[in-house]
Amino acid sequence: MEPSRRACPEKQSFSHMQPVVQALGIGKSFGTTVALRDISFEVLPGEVFGFIGPDGAGKTTLFRIITTLLLPDAGEIQVMGFDVRRDYRGIRKNIGYMPGRFSLYMDLTVEENLRFYATVFGTTVEENYDLIRDIYSQIEPFKHRMAGKLSGGMKQKLALSCALIHKPSLLILDEPTTGVDAVSRAEFWEMLKKLKAHNITIVVSTPYMDEATRCDRVALIQNGRIFSVDTPDHITAGFSRPLLQVKSASKHLLMNALKKYPGTLSVWPFGEYVHLTLRDVLPEEPLPRFLERHGIRDATLMEAKPGIEDRFLELMSGAEPVPEYRKEVNDDQP
Amino acid sequence: MTSREPVITVQNLVKRFGSFVANDNLNFEVYAGEIFGFLGANGAGKTTALRILSGLSAPTSGKVMVAGVDAGRNPERIKRNIGYMCQRFSLYEDLTVTENITLYGGIYGMKRNEIRGKTAALLERLQFGAYGNTLISALPLGLRQKLAFAVAVLHQPKIVFLDEPTGGVDPITRRQFWEMIYETAAGGITVFVTTHYMDEAEYCDRVSIMSEGKIVALDTPAALKKQYGVSSVEEVFVKIARPGQQLIP
Amino acid sequence: MKRFLGFVRKEFLHIFRDPLTMIIIFGIPAVQILLFGFVVSTDLKETKVAFLDLSKDEITRTLSGKICSSGFFELGADLTGYHEAEHVLRKNKIKAVIVFEKDFGRRLISDGTASVHIIADGSEPNMATLITSHISAIIADYNRELAGAGLQQVLLVQPEVRMFYNPTLKGQFMFVPGVITLIMLLICALMTSITITREKEFGTMEVLLVSPLRPAQIILGKVLPYFILSFVDVILILLLSWFVFELPVKGSLALLLAELMLYILMSLSLGILISTVAKNMQQAIFISLVGMMLPTVLLSGFIIPVESMPMPYQWVSKILPPAYFITIIKNIMIKGTGFLYVWKETLFLLVFTLAAIGLSIRNFKIRLQ
Structure with missing residues (x-):
C-alpha cells in the first residue's frame, strides 16, 4: 500500500526511490529472550520515521542493528544500500547516531565535545556549521561549560549537534526526548523538522505516543513486534468506531x-x-x-x-497478552 | 472522594542552598483524597520540595505540615504516614514479589499475619497470582510499576508520593496504573504525583506548575486550559514554564 | 592520522581534568618512594648487640671490646647459649648476636683461622646489612692488626653472617623496583581498563564504534597517553630515588629503559584485555585490583621474598609477570648485571605481552555485546 504523504506533497517523487533502510524479517534473541521477531519496514528518503513503543519493546536493539552495532539472528537489512553484515563500514561512515543515553563526554566542554566528534569523523566544525547553526547557536553561549553541567535539554541539543557534525544522510536517534522537559521536547521536534530541509532522513524512537504525530510515518512496536506502519493520520483513521x-x-x-x-x-x-x-x-x-x-x-x-493513542490502545488490546514469566528485555544491556 | 480538608499545608516554604534559592516562598494545600500533580521543568525545584514534604530534608524557613506532622520539627514521624514510589529502585530486583511485599510490610511495622493477608489480597487484586515467587527482575516493567505502587500503599499511608511513576510504560499498563491511582484516591489516600510529562498531568484533580523555584500556576487542568485558552496542559506549561516561547503545533 | 591525534588529545584532556587520575599517576609514586625510603633508616648509632662468647679468652675479649668501642655498637647482653640468641632478637632491642666459637683464641693461633658468627635480624634488611658490614669491617681491621703484629703466619678471623627471618636479605633496596613494578601496573592496566570501560558505560563507545575510527585507532588512542605518562612516571621515580636516597642504577640505563618499556607495554595490553572482558568500570576495577594488584603486592617478592613463601605461593609467583619484572629490574638496578642474566625473564614478559595483545585483539569487538 502506498502510504499517504499529504503532509509533504513534494515527496510523491520519492516513491520510486530506493529506501534508505530496508528491513525484512529481522529477528534477534539474547539467550532465551526474544528481543525482536519478524521485523520488516522501509524508511524512505527524506522522511521522519518514528518507532513508538514502551521501554523493553526492542527499539534500542533494533537501532543497534541498523547502526551495525549488533547483528540480527535472522532476516535481511540494508542501510543506504549497504548490507549490515558485510558493508558495515559503508554504513558507519554515512550515518549520524545518537544513542539513548546522550553520547557526550561529561568532563569535556561543549566545544571540545563538538570538535572531538568533528575530528573523529574527519571534518571540522566550521565546514558543516551551516547544518548545526540553528541548534548549536542555542548552546554556544555555554561552549566553555562542561557537558556534565548542562541541563537535559542542552545536553540533547549538543548530542544532536555532535551527531550531525559530519553531515550524515541518515540520522538515527534513540529516544532523544526521554528525560527532557516538555518545552525542550517541543523544541527538539522543531529542530528535526528543519533538518528535513537538508535532505536528511531521520529514524527516531520514543516511548511517548503523543510524539507519533510529529513523524511522517510511524511504526508501533511492542514486545519485539511491529504492529502497524503508516502515517499518523492513517493510523488514527483506522479507529472506525464512534x-x-x-x-x-x-x-x-x-x-x-x-x-x-x-x-x-x-x-x-x-x-x-x-x-x-x-x-x-x-x-x-x-x-x-x-x-x-x-x-x-x-x-x-x-x-x-479519536486520537492516535486511541487507535494504539485498540490495536494493542487486541494483541496477544504478555506471556507469563517472560523475561523483560532490557534495552540498555543486550 | 476529594474533601476540603488539607493533608498537606505549605506556608511560605523557602529552601536555600548557599545563595541558591531552590524553593522560593511556596504556598499551597493538598486536600485529602486528592490526586495532586506537581509539575515543573528540569531544575525548577520539584525534587527539593518533594524531599521536604517526605521528611528527607528540612526547610530553611516556612511551615510545612504533612499528615498533621510538622516537617521542620518532626520529619521522622512524617515517614510513617506516607508511602513513596519512584520510577527506579523501588523494589529489590533480586527478591521475589512476595519477599518484596513482606520486606516493606516489615519496614512499616506491620504484623506477620497482617502482611500475609495483605499479600494475598494484593496479588489477587493485581491478578498477580502466578507471579508470587517470581523475581522482580523477571517481571515486565509495567507489572513492576504496578506492584511498586501497590507496595507503596500497603501500609495505608495518608499520602503517597509518586515520582514520575509511569515513564516508559506502554499505554495500556499506564492506564491500568492510573486506574489504580483513582482507586487509591477513592479509598481516601492522597496521591501526590511529580512529573514533567504533561499528559500525566491531565489525569490529576489539580496541578501546580513550578518554574524557577516558584509555583506559577495551581488549579484544575480544565481551569488552567481555560485560563490560558489552550487545549492541553502541555501548552499551558510551555506558556508559563518558559515565558516567551511558543509551542508550535 | 588527524582523527587519531584528535582522539589522543581527548584522552589527555580526560586525564588532566580528573584529579583522581592525576593523583594516581603522579602523587602515589612519589609518596610511596618517599615513604618506603624514609621508613628504612640508614643510621647506625649505639645499636645494641649481644655477645655469645663460647671461648672467653683474651682475643675474644679484645674483639668484643673493639666492637663495643667503635661507637656504632653497644653491649646489650651477654648470652650463655645459642638458645638465647633468637629470644633476644625477638625482643627487638638487640639487633644482632655475635658468636665466638669455642676455643676461638686457641684455634686462631694453632690453625690460623677462627670464625665469628654474626646473627642479624633480617626483618629489617637495611639495618641488618649495615650491622653485618660494620662488624665485618671491624673484624677485618683486627685481621690487619694481627698481620701487622708480625706474626709469621697470617691469622684470619672469619666472619660468618646469618640472617634470621630473611636469610638472603631480599628486601634490600627492593622498594624502588617494587614501587616501579606496582605503579606501572596500576597506571597502565588499571587506568586503561577503566578508561575503556568508561566509554562503554557512558554509551560513548557506541558512537565511536559507529564512527570511521578503526578499533585499532581507538585502542592505540587510549593506550598512547598512558604509555607516555607512565614512562614519564618511571623517570620521575628513578630521579627521585637517586636524588633523595642516592640509589643509582648500577647496570645499563638503556637496558633498564628498554625493559621498562616492555613491561609498560605488557601492563597496557593486560589493561585492554581486562576492558574487553569487563562490562563496566566496577568490574574493571575489581579484576585489576583483585586479579593483579593483590597478587603483585603479596606474591611477586615486593614485600615478602619469594624464597620464604610456601611452595604453592611460589608456583603462583612463577606465572606472575610482575615477579619476573622485579627480578629483571633488581638485577639491572642493584646488582648491575647485563642482559645475559635477565634474558629468560625478558623472554617470558615478551611472550606474555604478545599473548595478551593477541587475546585483546581477538576479544575486542567491532560490535556491541
Whole structure:
C-alpha cells in the first residue's frame, strides 16, 4: 500500500526511490529472550520515521542493528544500500547516531565535545556549521561549560549537534526526548523538522505516543513486534468506531460502572475524561440511565475525536497478552 | 472522594542552598483524597520540595505540615504516614514479589499475619497470582510499576508520593496504573504525583506548575486550559514554564 | 592520522581534568618512594648487640671490646647459649648476636683461622646489612692488626653472617623496583581498563564504534597517553630515588629503559584485555585490583621474598609477570648485571605481552555485546 504523504506533497517523487533502510524479517534473541521477531519496514528518503513503543519493546536493539552495532539472528537489512553484515563500514561512515543515553563526554566542554566528534569523523566544525547553526547557536553561549553541567535539554541539543557534525544522510536517534522537559521536547521536534530541509532522513524512537504525530510515518512496536506502519493520520483513521468521552467527579466510580455496562467494548482513562467505545448491539437500557442507576448523576457524555493513542490502545488490546514469566528485555544491556 | 480538608499545608516554604534559592516562598494545600500533580521543568525545584514534604530534608524557613506532622520539627514521624514510589529502585530486583511485599510490610511495622493477608489480597487484586515467587527482575516493567505502587500503599499511608511513576510504560499498563491511582484516591489516600510529562498531568484533580523555584500556576487542568485558552496542559506549561516561547503545533 | 591525534588529545584532556587520575599517576609514586625510603633508616648509632662468647679468652675479649668501642655498637647482653640468641632478637632491642666459637683464641693461633658468627635480624634488611658490614669491617681491621703484629703466619678471623627471618636479605633496596613494578601496573592496566570501560558505560563507545575510527585507532588512542605518562612516571621515580636516597642504577640505563618499556607495554595490553572482558568500570576495577594488584603486592617478592613463601605461593609467583619484572629490574638496578642474566625473564614478559595483545585483539569487538 502506498502510504499517504499529504503532509509533504513534494515527496510523491520519492516513491520510486530506493529506501534508505530496508528491513525484512529481522529477528534477534539474547539467550532465551526474544528481543525482536519478524521485523520488516522501509524508511524512505527524506522522511521522519518514528518507532513508538514502551521501554523493553526492542527499539534500542533494533537501532543497534541498523547502526551495525549488533547483528540480527535472522532476516535481511540494508542501510543506504549497504548490507549490515558485510558493508558495515559503508554504513558507519554515512550515518549520524545518537544513542539513548546522550553520547557526550561529561568532563569535556561543549566545544571540545563538538570538535572531538568533528575530528573523529574527519571534518571540522566550521565546514558543516551551516547544518548545526540553528541548534548549536542555542548552546554556544555555554561552549566553555562542561557537558556534565548542562541541563537535559542542552545536553540533547549538543548530542544532536555532535551527531550531525559530519553531515550524515541518515540520522538515527534513540529516544532523544526521554528525560527532557516538555518545552525542550517541543523544541527538539522543531529542530528535526528543519533538518528535513537538508535532505536528511531521520529514524527516531520514543516511548511517548503523543510524539507519533510529529513523524511522517510511524511504526508501533511492542514486545519485539511491529504492529502497524503508516502515517499518523492513517493510523488514527483506522479507529472506525464512534468514540465517547465521559466525565464525572469520581473517575473511579465512573470507570467501575462503565465496565459493568453490557454495551461497553472498552474503557480507558484519558486525561480528564474516560474514553468509551460501545458495541454495535446495545442493551435496552441507555447508558445515562445505567450510570444514574449506579449512583453517577453528574456524568457528561460527548462524542470525541479519536486520537492516535486511541487507535494504539485498540490495536494493542487486541494483541496477544504478555506471556507469563517472560523475561523483560532490557534495552540498555543486550 | 476529594474533601476540603488539607493533608498537606505549605506556608511560605523557602529552601536555600548557599545563595541558591531552590524553593522560593511556596504556598499551597493538598486536600485529602486528592490526586495532586506537581509539575515543573528540569531544575525548577520539584525534587527539593518533594524531599521536604517526605521528611528527607528540612526547610530553611516556612511551615510545612504533612499528615498533621510538622516537617521542620518532626520529619521522622512524617515517614510513617506516607508511602513513596519512584520510577527506579523501588523494589529489590533480586527478591521475589512476595519477599518484596513482606520486606516493606516489615519496614512499616506491620504484623506477620497482617502482611500475609495483605499479600494475598494484593496479588489477587493485581491478578498477580502466578507471579508470587517470581523475581522482580523477571517481571515486565509495567507489572513492576504496578506492584511498586501497590507496595507503596500497603501500609495505608495518608499520602503517597509518586515520582514520575509511569515513564516508559506502554499505554495500556499506564492506564491500568492510573486506574489504580483513582482507586487509591477513592479509598481516601492522597496521591501526590511529580512529573514533567504533561499528559500525566491531565489525569490529576489539580496541578501546580513550578518554574524557577516558584509555583506559577495551581488549579484544575480544565481551569488552567481555560485560563490560558489552550487545549492541553502541555501548552499551558510551555506558556508559563518558559515565558516567551511558543509551542508550535 | 588527524582523527587519531584528535582522539589522543581527548584522552589527555580526560586525564588532566580528573584529579583522581592525576593523583594516581603522579602523587602515589612519589609518596610511596618517599615513604618506603624514609621508613628504612640508614643510621647506625649505639645499636645494641649481644655477645655469645663460647671461648672467653683474651682475643675474644679484645674483639668484643673493639666492637663495643667503635661507637656504632653497644653491649646489650651477654648470652650463655645459642638458645638465647633468637629470644633476644625477638625482643627487638638487640639487633644482632655475635658468636665466638669455642676455643676461638686457641684455634686462631694453632690453625690460623677462627670464625665469628654474626646473627642479624633480617626483618629489617637495611639495618641488618649495615650491622653485618660494620662488624665485618671491624673484624677485618683486627685481621690487619694481627698481620701487622708480625706474626709469621697470617691469622684470619672469619666472619660468618646469618640472617634470621630473611636469610638472603631480599628486601634490600627492593622498594624502588617494587614501587616501579606496582605503579606501572596500576597506571597502565588499571587506568586503561577503566578508561575503556568508561566509554562503554557512558554509551560513548557506541558512537565511536559507529564512527570511521578503526578499533585499532581507538585502542592505540587510549593506550598512547598512558604509555607516555607512565614512562614519564618511571623517570620521575628513578630521579627521585637517586636524588633523595642516592640509589643509582648500577647496570645499563638503556637496558633498564628498554625493559621498562616492555613491561609498560605488557601492563597496557593486560589493561585492554581486562576492558574487553569487563562490562563496566566496577568490574574493571575489581579484576585489576583483585586479579593483579593483590597478587603483585603479596606474591611477586615486593614485600615478602619469594624464597620464604610456601611452595604453592611460589608456583603462583612463577606465572606472575610482575615477579619476573622485579627480578629483571633488581638485577639491572642493584646488582648491575647485563642482559645475559635477565634474558629468560625478558623472554617470558615478551611472550606474555604478545599473548595478551593477541587475546585483546581477538576479544575486542567491532560490535556491541
